[in-house]
Amino acid sequence: MGKSKNKKFKRPQFSADGLPVTVVKETEDECVDSPAGEMLEKLQSPSADVREYACASISQMVQLRQVIPAFLQRDAIRCLGPLLLDRSLAVRETAAGALRNLSACGGFEVCDDMVKQDVLTPLAALLRECHGGFDSPAPAEPRTELRHSVEDVANEAVHLLWNLCESSSRAMSVFNKSGLLDVLLQCLARHPHNVELALSAAHCLQTVTEENSDLLGALNFSVLQGLESVLLSPQTDMAHVLLRTLVAGTMWNLKSSMPSEWQAHALGAIVETLGGALELDSGTLIPELREAEEARRRAAVEGGAAADDRDGTEDMEEEGNEEAEGDCKARKGRSSCKRDDDFSDLQPLKEVELREASALLTAQQTSLEIIVNMCCSDDPSDDEWEETSSSDESEICPDGIADGNSSLLSPLCLSAEVHSALVNFRIPEKVLRKTEFPSSVAMEVCGTTPAWKSLTKKMQRVQCRALTCLHNILSTMDMEALGGASGLRALADHLSKLVFSTPEIPTKEEFLEAVISALRSLLQMMASKNIPQCVSPQQLMSLSEAASHCDTVSVRVNAMAILGITGSMLAREADSADSLQLIGNALLEVASKDPNMMVCGEALDALFDVFADGKEAERAARNIGLLPALKSLQPVFKAKLRKEGKGKYSPDQLCVLDNIKVNLRRFIGYLGTLERSCTA
Incomplete structure (x- = not known):
């Protein structure tokens, strides 16, 4: 779609x-x-x-x-x-x-x-x-x-x-x-x-x-000057790294109200700040901070301050321990994907090293979220990507069938200033490093220390945000800015390892949603440049199976799109009919059984792409009985759309589904013509 x-x-x-x-x-x-x-x-x-x-x-x-x-x-x-x-x-x-x-x-x-x-x-x-x-x-005493x-x-x-x-x-x-x-x-x-x-x-x-x-x-000029003074503050502790990151986000929000002579200067300062936060290596810093905490405790004991130190750490070392009656200030975190029943961030962090580690990860998450928004057009439906479709009337080919490359559109365009700033401060490279699995050493340090356990989720969330950021970068930047064809192939290898390096596809929904979105964007760009795909049909089947068990609609939609992109590329290759049959059967299964019509629609759209043209596609279509299968599915799809449409889907989604209904009728006609020509 x-x-x-x-x-x-x-x-x-x-x-x-x-x-x-x-x-x-x-x-x-x-x-x-x-x-x-x-x-x-x-x-x-x-x-x-x-x-x-x-x-x-x-x-x-x-x-x-x-x-x-x-x-x-x-x-x-x-x-x-x-x-x-x-x-x-x-x-x-x-x-x-x-x-x-x-x-x-x-x-x-x-x-x-x-x-x-x-x-x-x-x-x-x-x-x-x-x-x-x-x-x-100020009084005579300092505080x-x-x-x-x-x-x-x-x-x-x-x-x-x-x-x-x-x-x-x-x-x-x-x-x-x-x-x-x-x-x-x-x-x-x-x-x-x-x-x-x-x-x-x-x-x-x-x-x-x-x-x-x-x-x-x-807003006035003095407000911008005040924000800039914080952005340029010299403190290097992690709390100030987070502070500068948040101020950078505020300045990005204010960009349209800045005087024109300020905008270029401010953009450079914003991107430099975000890049600086991402450059920090949490895999090294978190173990160092944990070691510093232990060293400080040992020094306190040796110096005769063991009792005071215990008072400050017992609350943190017992999971679930309630706050004292006089210290009940909630500590709310900034997690856009915070689970409904997770209030761990409400507990105050008393140890300075733990506060530093938490601030570091929050700064990196926030930086990635801001870059996501920087690489996003002003279209209000950008975060509702599944509501849009390329399969409208203007893209119907002369033979009445939607163009098989309709999903391979060129990237959205960033402004030249934003594009240059992101490239100059090596933001794509820094984002890519954050998409790697969290450091095993840091995960072990946090996992074995009760007070630090909450940081494991934060490290995983940074990876998920980086993958979402990568998705937007791939959607908005050109191939050259991403290292050319060789850079895309290396990126394909990296994402494949994230998804396929274990016998089981990762099932955590936040990770799966982020990585599958990035993989879809990458495969779209590679297909548009005729760069060979990196995912085998067997891996595709595993991915489709994992996605089918995911409650998140966007995961299932993206899995169908990936099947379509890869299948349409395979259809151009010799001796690909067997692989196309695997893909076609998987798409038919989803198109006929998924409870969400947007997922069914994406599966149908992928079928149109995969079987639009080519001898291998024609052979595979006959072998799986694609024409009779679509003829049986057509009235069911139309009836379901009529019954559920207005009550369950938005006007934009209904428009997409209506276009798919039209293209389904035309595609059935196209397959019928092929069948008649083969029997003539």
């Missing part, structure tokens, strides 16, 4: 399956002294210590999704909101932390409900007060408890704002009218001495500047 569209990453959002208010309904007469009711009652206590304890307890409790409805039914949002302006800074901080965890674990509906219940009014007031606290004269608390409160508040703006368009609208941009920039500017606060602000800035035309119009 056409060349595979390049992907686009929205800023990572909470799962669409976020917990609705209606889940796990409780009875109306449930007693008020339930854990939820008891904690909410304590919020009204005249004692600041009791209010702080209640907020901290709620912050912990709402990390268990099944308890969230109990809090929502008892109006927890309206109870916690006013405490953002409590006279006690400690209560403000823990109230913001409780709302932050509720927003992180509750999903879209809970975040939207928070905005409807006007939590942004006290939140905005709190942030403005914190902003004023930043500008107050008093008051100043420390103001920044901690601000960090919780900014993180709550980030969560809400990620998940609620209402929150974005309120943000645009609230004048909070200056507060975020002020938090960002505090990075030399409080990088945690700056990181929260940078995450939030990247979110609120994405596709937000209302905000872009209000």
Whole structure:
């Protein structure tokens, strides 16, 4: 159904399956002294210590999704909101932390409900007060408890704002009218001495500047200068690497509002920053950081500080250990593919080395996501690639059959400036290195240390993002920028090893979706340049079988497209009929049995490509009985389209499916003509 569209990453959002208010309904007469009711009652206590304890307890409790409805039914949002302006800074901080965890674990509906219940009014007031606290004269001591608390409160508040703006368009609208941009920039500017606060602000800035035309119009030159100063900061720790990466993403979001004389300069700085993050070798750095952590602990023990060291590490070494009541600040990660039941990132990372390792991997993931978007056209349907098709009326050949090369379109065009920047800073080469399997040494180090186990998923996610990035690069850059024909063949060998190096095809859906998209794009480019394919028919069958068991529709669609691309190339070769029969039978099986019509349509489209022309294709088509099989499938496809179409598929998808229905009728006519000519 056409060349595979390049992907686009929205800023990572909470799962669409976020917990609705209606889940796990409780009875109306449930007693008020339930854990939820008891904690909410304590919020009204005249004692600041009791209010702080209640907020901290709620912050912990709402990390268990099944308890969230109990809090929502008892109006927890309206109870916690006013405490953002409590006279006690400690209560403000823990109230913001409780709302932050509720927003992180509750999903879209809970975040939207928070905005409807006007939590942004006290939140905005709190942030403005914190902003004023930043500008107050510094006390004699370098860091008093008051100043420390103001920044901690601000960090919780900014993180709550980030969560809400990620998940609620209402929150974005309120943000645009609230004048909070200056507060975020002020938090960002505090990075030399409080990088945690700056990181929260940078995450939030990247979110609120994405596709937000209302905000872009209000930006001025001083904002760009402030962002650039952070981008050029000299600190080399991993937290600042992540900070600069996030700021680079924000500047990319703002590119259309930059003065023309700034754009080229800014683009170079952005791409250089992203390339710098990708150059770092996590396979070397993570074991080094883990070794440094162990060395620091040994030194502490030898220096008589064993007790303090144990206090700081016991929580991290016990998996699943709950946070202490006074330390309930959620730590929400930035994973666009974060699983619905995975809240491991909510736990604070107390060890500096572990924070550094986590920041490194997050910086690399974020860099790859930004490059994905840089290599993406402005077509709003780019992330809905399966909704488009090349099999429209304009591509019907004189004989009435869709052009067999219809899926081999030329790449989308990047602007010359972006293309040059990516090539000059060797971005394709750096992305390719990140597509390799994570370092076995780093995986072993993390897998054998409980506190570091969460990093194994992060390393795997970096690989998946790199593969998606490679898919977009292949879709938008020319062959010469990728090393020419020899570069494509080397890349084909590399992707083949990722997919076929083990007896079983990898089945993790995130990896399979990413690698199969990259493989499809590569095979399209190779076919368009008449470079011999790298996947054997037997490997194709294994890939098709693995994809058929995958719930992700795009995986199954891409598998069918790969069968079509490879089959159409094989049809040009001598003695390929047996291989074409294997491919044809697999496509017919999917076209007649897959429950999703887009997958069925892609299988039919692939059949049109594979059997469009050539003696080998004609022989294989007769051997598998392609004509009678399609005649039997045709009424079923039409009936299913009529029955399910409007209720299940978008208008664009229906257009694609309707084109396939037309091409199916014409292809049956074409095969009938061939059969009659053979018997004449």
